[in-house]
Amino acid sequence: MSGTETNNKKITLIHKLAYGSGNMLGSGALAISGAWLLYFYTTFCNMSVVKATLIFSIATYLDVILNPLMGFITDSFYRTKLGRKFGRRRFFILTGIPLMLLYPMLWVKNMNFFYYLTTYILFEFVYTSIMIPYDTLAVEMTSDFNQRTYLTGFKAMFGKLANFLGAAIPGFFIGMFGKDSPLPFFYTGVTYCVIMIISLTFLYFNSWERPYEDVAEENIPNFVEGIKKLFVDIASTLRIKTFRQHLGMYLFGFGAEWLFTACFTYYIVFCLNQPSTLVSELNSLSSILQLISTAIFIGIVAKKGFAKPFIAALSVVIGAILCFFGIFVFHIAHITVLVFGVMVIFGLGTGGVYYIPWTAYTFMADVDEVVTNRRREGVYAGAMTMAGKLMRASVVFILGQVLAAFGFVSGASTQPQSAVNAIAGVLLVGVGGLAIIGIVFSCRMKLNHKTHKIVIDELDRVHAGGRKEDVSEETRSVIEKLTGISYDKCFGNNNIGYKE
Template identity: 60%
Template sequence: MIMIPYNTLPVEMTKDFNQRTYLTGSKAMFGKVANFLAAAIPGIYFYFFNKDSATPFFLTGLTYAIIMITSLIMLYFNSWERPTDDVVDESTHGFMEGFNKLFTDLFSTFKLKTFRTHLGMYLFGFGAEWLFTATFTYFIVFNLEQPRTFVSEMNSLSSICQFFSTAFFMMWCAKRGFKRPFIIAILIVVSSVIGYVGVYYLNIPHLTWLIIGITIWFGLGTGGVYYIPWSVYVFLADVDEVLTGRRREGLYAGAMVMAGKLMRATVVFCLGVVLSLFGFESGIHHQSASAVNAINGVMIFGVAGMALIGIYFSVKMKLDKASHAEITKELERLKKGGRKEDATPEIRKLVKQLTGYEYDQCFGNNNVGFKFENKAGAF
């Protein structure tokens, strides 16, 4: 109820490409700070209070609540939505029609070519990161035989690096678009995974410092992998408006969140299945050789493999700063009374690349999404 409307705010607040990119980037950077605080606050209270006491748990929950309420108040007074005059009423008649509209619109998002490409970047990029996070503890503890506290330290170090790399990728995307930065970020993650596994197989000395170096490198790439798909998201509604003639940014936020949760649950489930098949036993300090090799295999074939699939989808992405400017200009032309017949061959080709539909089939002249009775099209 909070995250889906919150994710749409950059789209509502401005139409400018750079401003949306910076808004999404600042959101991601504050998210990194929040992740760091979420991990640090319980540790602080447990340091001062007895671990068997309920007090640190209560104070942790109270602190989280205060931070959340303060953040929501600041958000309310420092953000805004699109003017109500620009919002089209899409009310439905009755529960069943509303239910029908919800699922018709939700599944219609997959008809937009750019969204399908973007979903590939998002799910396989994030999926690789989620699988890595789920596997990393096993790798450090059982493969490299390091203490669990070392895992926590490396995760904290990675979070700090992600904060700075998010700022870098934010500025890069504002100037150059999304494709190349995302590919570079993914390649950094892939090279880091290869480095981690290489440390195990090559039995390299000075392991701790080497792992620290790889973790810093990994964190620099991870910041971009987490940031860029959500930066692309804020421009999807403009492409969808070309296709449907409607503003559906909230719908795309919901579709992304839903797909992301399904992917995260899937990768964690698959990890558990794979490890159990190769003889992993919880509760013991030393795993069998097959279980250790399975962990390495998940890192290489699972994490790196999914990341490379994310690169494949990013190469197919046609939405960038220039193409967004062109479709925005075309939307404004039509809203001011321009004729579709006057569209240039270049814009017709671009619309086909971004939507997957011919120009004349766009702007609501199709069966994409819920159709309202007795309502004129947007164009």
């Protein structure tokens, strides 16, 4: 399907707000669980840090199986009556609305290990079954570079609003019930459950997809062929050069942020000896600043592409990490004021780190279509989310192992100096190191506004009956740089992806 055949209904402010609101689940639920769930398990649930991090790892590794499967299901769901009636993407958003009731169940105290493992696995599965179809909607709704940029910009800004609420709501309830009570976390779960239900309902009724008639149906004769297609297609995404570069940006940029989120509460409480309420205040400030920086990065990305803005954002994050480490090492006075100052720097960079990879993702299927002559948005959403979940599980698991190795004591109000030093070391070496690797991948990214337009124009030309032999040298060169494939082998003339 060419770019001009994509369903391009007028996108109004309501549609942008509705699309963005879906990220109240994507960012908010993760922000709360990322900042507090490990702390909740080790403080109020009589659980060791190794067992607590094991929950995250087991659930995420199981979810990795679901990610590509969900991409395959949502791409193929138009073959069913439910898909044709409710949408191959939006059906899963609709069914996910009542399943948000699982979220408060994560925050019940004094249950056993298997309860927490089961509830977390279930919520991760529900989360994935909604977010992978949701991530494809911007591609479904428009093929225009700027319109997609603004849709994903609203998604990112709502993500920052979700981050703010994810920090402010626990802080409000901690202030009400005290830092030694588990009730703030349960009430946070209930409150955010209501927010997610409202947001997903708003999204469902104000979004759309390509018409069923405009989506080429692939013949999958049986279950075995379906499983084969799933694995072949997921593996084939790595053969696209731009996606490999993008995946490196995403995994290591987000990996730095995930590791920071997982250890920041420990850094504030144990390295700086500050109350846990300060974490909530700092995260709230960071979310506001990320909202501002995201709005700035939307305009920058539209003009400059993805690579340079992402490098700038990660550089700011690295600078902030060095400052946080310096505050700990040198025992600088006026800690609270300094930490707030550094968080201002961190928040301004983090907005770009979160926004840019998920904006770049929406253009991967266009580059892929040049190679495979297919539309595989769901495959790319599944591959990207699967890789992200693996990275997130790995960094959290490694954090738990490092802290345990250096003597971290679950439930204790203070920690041995070896554990405190380990927390600071993870912040510097772990977070900073991942960010540096993200910068390396960014330097190789060639996709931008200009090269994307060349891709779309060539898709339109060839699909309108133009001969491949008539391609211009500039177009040939751009496509080969973006795909890593000889132009002569593009448009399905290769063995990349599933073949019927």
